Amino acid sequence: MRLIATCLLVLMAALFLAARQFEPVHPAIGFVRAFAEAAMVGGLADWFAVTALFRHPLGIPIPHTAIIPENKDRIADTMAAFLQSNFLTPQVVARRMGAVNAAAAAGAFLADPRTGESRLRDGAAGLIADILESLDPEELGGLAKGAFRRQLEKIDLAPLLGNLIGAAIADGRHMAVIESVVRKAAETIEANEPLIKTMIHERANTILRWTGLDEKLANAVLDGLYKMLAETLVVPDHPLRRKIEEGLETLAHDLVHDDAMRDKVERMKLEVLANPAFARWLDGLWERGRTRLLHLVRNPQGALGGGFGASLAELGLALQRDVRLQRVVNRFARRTLVGVSTRYGAQIVRLVSETVKRWDARTVTDRIEGAVGRDLQFIRINGTLVGGLVGLLLHALDLAL
Incomplete structure (x- = not known):
């Protein structure tokens, strides 16, 4: 998209030069020249504006350019404050959790033997195996x-x-x-x-x-x-x-x-x-205990199957069907998350802020520019086309007056 926008700007420049060369041939070519001239101005202005957000245009340290790299710490603090005031307040968390039936969702997960039993069993076994095998046996x-x-x-x-x-x-x-x-x-x-x-x-x-x-x-x-x-x-x-x-x-x-x-x-x-x-x-x-435990966690289907899966399925069905149990579990989940947001909301957003501050300016620029993506180049394309249309309008008004 960056290449398309640049080629469009070059095309307008070539069109402007050609129209200026042949303008005396016919009065209508003046409209082409006016369109191409204004399109160049609009494309260059939007290229400057888009570039100035992320870097110095042509590497020249013009004031108020490279806005994002120069202000990444302030942007990080603003992002953190925005997250804390709009997402991690107890009122927002409680309202969001009030609309979520967490107990029923957990019940559906546990009741399905293809997901609940196998994933929990394999996950627990894998975690224990990783811990046992990553640590030095003697230590x-x-x-x-x-x-x-x-x-x-x-x-x-x-x-x-x-x-x-x-x-x-x-x-x-x-x-x-x-x-x-x-x-x-x-x-x-x-x-x-x-x-x-x-x-x-x-x-x-x-x-x-x-x-x-x-x-x-x-x-x-x-x-x-x-x-x-x-x-x-x-x-x-x-x-x-x-x-x-x-x-x-x-x-x-x-x-x-x-x-x-x-x-x-x-x-x-x-x-x-x-x-x-x-x-x-x-x-x-x-x-003997370590060997036995490793054998169990390396074969979770045999060691943790049967009764384990049946118990999970029963718990899942109870969470899906028992309204009173759902109410208790949902209330617990809501209070827990509200408590987490109250106690640790500031630490969570501080983690976001400090992480962004630790990034170098190039990383911040690349990630934000990549997140916005194609729309930045559409700004340049639209600026070129809108500028050309404004040039046509001004040329027409000039002739009319």
Whole structure:
């Protein structure tokens, strides 16, 4: 369009020269000369005006030219003020949001499995995968393990264990643990009968071994242990069972109220955390978790499908059909955006202003000129044609007078 406008101006200049050369041949050629002369003036004037907006005409620093580059900071501030006063005021945002059913639109998006489920699922999976793969595994692992270790160090473990044991005793859940311990003790004795008998034989004196009483003593000891453990399991008020319960109650009380016990548990916890075996366990736990998470996010269709998609569809249908839910969601959206415009409107428009100010003059000129586009050259073309028509009119009036 710039080439067309320039060629039109050159054409008017050539037409003017030709008409002036042959004007004596016929009076009508005077009208052609007047049209071409005025068209040149109009085209040159509009070329100057259009050029002066964006740069100095012919590179000559004429005052009040290159208006946009010379005033880009003021233009940026004016744009920001215009945006803030006409678009980001709470009244404008509330009025606009009042005419928008955001809940229904979100419901339609979520209810469509081709868009809602897949895009949200793939978007969430892609975001997590990008984060995991962009960060250094060792550094990320160190941060995660360090945070986990610090949280464990902050936990006051003794009162927590004491309260857990106390709650278990109050609810009777400790009985299953006691019975399990008794059964395990019986199984351990049964598995080690030969060792127990050997120990008794070795500690028996010569007379007992010579008379064979050591074997009877070993069998009696084992039978007594089995009988005691069996009675502990079946008799609710067995002394051993009661003794174990009293021990648990004392332990629960000491864990909560005894400072010495609490300090002992805290030292044990810190020793475990400082143990290299715990560090190796934590390394393995992190690596397994990271590998599993990467596998899930790289295969979002299998990992997040099924119930995830059904839940999204149900939520979408509810947002579309439930008028009360729509009212609540729309009210929340309106209040949220009004709050954002109130709190951050100035920062938003300041971002626009500062961004434009950081652009160099050539960038501002090119972007504004490109946004206006062809219309700038139509101004030059129209100026050429309108100028020519005015020249015809003036020439006709001159002849008439």
